[in-house]
Amino acid sequence: MLVLGIETSCxxxxxxxxxxxxGALNVRSNVVASQEALxxxxxxxxxxxxxxxxxxxxxPTLERALQDAGLRWSDLDRIGVAHCPGLIGSLLVGVSAAKGVAWSLGKPVIPVDHVVAHLAACLLDRPMPAWPALGLVASGGHTSVFRMDGPTEPTLIGWTIDDAIGEAFDxxxxxxxxxxxGGPKIEREAIGGDPQAVRLPSAxxxxxxxxxxxxxxxxxLLYAARGVPGTARRPAPAAPPLTPERVRDxxxxxxxxxxxxxxxxLDxxxxxxxxxxxxxxxxGGVSANQCLRAALEGWASAHGIECRVPMIAHCIDNAAMIAGLAALMPAPRGTGDLGFVAEPMSRIARGARGPQRKAS
Incomplete structure (x- = not known):
């Protein structure tokens, strides 16, 4: 089965x-047009x-993906698209494209939750892991922990009540x-710094x-970098200057x-x-951080658990994870329900508000 994945959530x-x-997921092509410089x-x-x-x-991105895979449009069996969560204007572009392709080919289109798809990145070009599993998504928008009885069966058990870890890095x-x-820049500076130089609280x-x-x-961190706010009667001491060494620490x-x-x-x-x-x-994007990867591998080894982290190219937002998850989901007849919409919030992951849900 050949699945075209489309990702435009951010x-x-x-x-x-x-x-x-x-059940094995093999990537035939993976094209990403980044807007980082923009x-x-x-x-x-x-x-x-x-x-x-x-x-x-x-x-052009869709055409390049087919070209790199050596395929024609008619070779596709289904289309998967990220329809939540994300920037609504961005999601609309991908969802509209996916519906158009599905309708023109008469093939099913599968709406995919972007957050859960990040965990499917661990399944690409590898054998299926042993279940049940813990799933950790660490990205700019989410810090979520799932219990997973299978690749399409996540149940949310942990979340951030405010900022995500990736946003905190930025x-x-x-x-x-x-x-x-911010993530790569913090990681680069941290290489030459002392992780024990400043005591910071746990999140x-x-x-x-x-x-x-x-x-x-x-x-x-703000107080450590710029000083603790004072008052007119009790001025706060000035913070140490932000020298290059201080920034690294x-x-x-x-x-x-x-x-x-x-x-x-995880404990x-x-x-x-x-x-x-x-x-x-x-x-998630933060899973590319080498310090985090090493810590997770050490933690998993200590508990006798296999640790699966994606290859670096699959940590950032990509369509291979969308196609991979869509390939494992049940497909409707024909084109399926083209009435699904782009949604800014995940139906499964959450922040401070909203009911806990299991994927359906």
Missing amino acids: DETAASVVECTA HAPYGGVVPELASRAHLACIV KAAAMLGLGYP FLRRDGVQFSFSGLKTA LAASFQHAAVASIIEG AALEQPGDRPRTLLVG
Whole structure:
């Protein structure tokens, strides 16, 4: 079965063809048109600019994916598309393209949750793992922990109540004057820094269940970098100057605290009811961080669990993960229901509000 995946949830226009044979997912092509240079001057993604860039790139990207796979449109068996969560204008471009392709070919289109698809990236070009599994999505928009009885059966058991870990990395980089995107810049600076130079709080909340809060960690870094606010009667002492060495130490301390928080959350996830997980699946842009990858592999090894992290190219937003998850989902007859819509929020993952849900 040949599946075309389409991904436009934020600032990457991506298309991929994945071949599914007896449950094995093999990537035939994977094309990503990045908008990083477009948004860098603004320090973050500008939604209107992202939507317009998707419109300009979507058709050439789809054609390139088919060309790289050595296929024609008629060779496709189904189409998968990220329809949530994300920037609504960006999602609309991909959803509209997917519906148009499905209708013209008479093939089914499968709406896919972008967050869950990040975990499917661990299944690409590899044998299926042992189930049940823990799933960790660490990205710019989500910090979510799932219990998974299969690749399409995630149940949310942990989440952030405010900021996601990837957003925290971006804000930390801005505080230290490192620019955008923040994750790679923090990681690069941290290499030469002392992770114990500044004591920063954990983002893991010691409550029942698995919850994170990265807002306090960001504030602690801000105070360490710029000083604690004072009052007219009690002026605060000035913070040490942000020398290059100080920036490296703060970056290393922040990265250490963020990674340690994730490990604490996974410890709590192991205590949740149910059969013991046999695999840890990790996805999302922050999973490209080498410090986090090493910590997760060490944690999994200590608990006798297989650790699956995607190849670096599949950590960022990409369409191979969309196609892979769509290939494993049941397909409707014909084109399926073309009435599904782009949605800014995930139906499965969540932040501070909204009911816990199991994927259907």
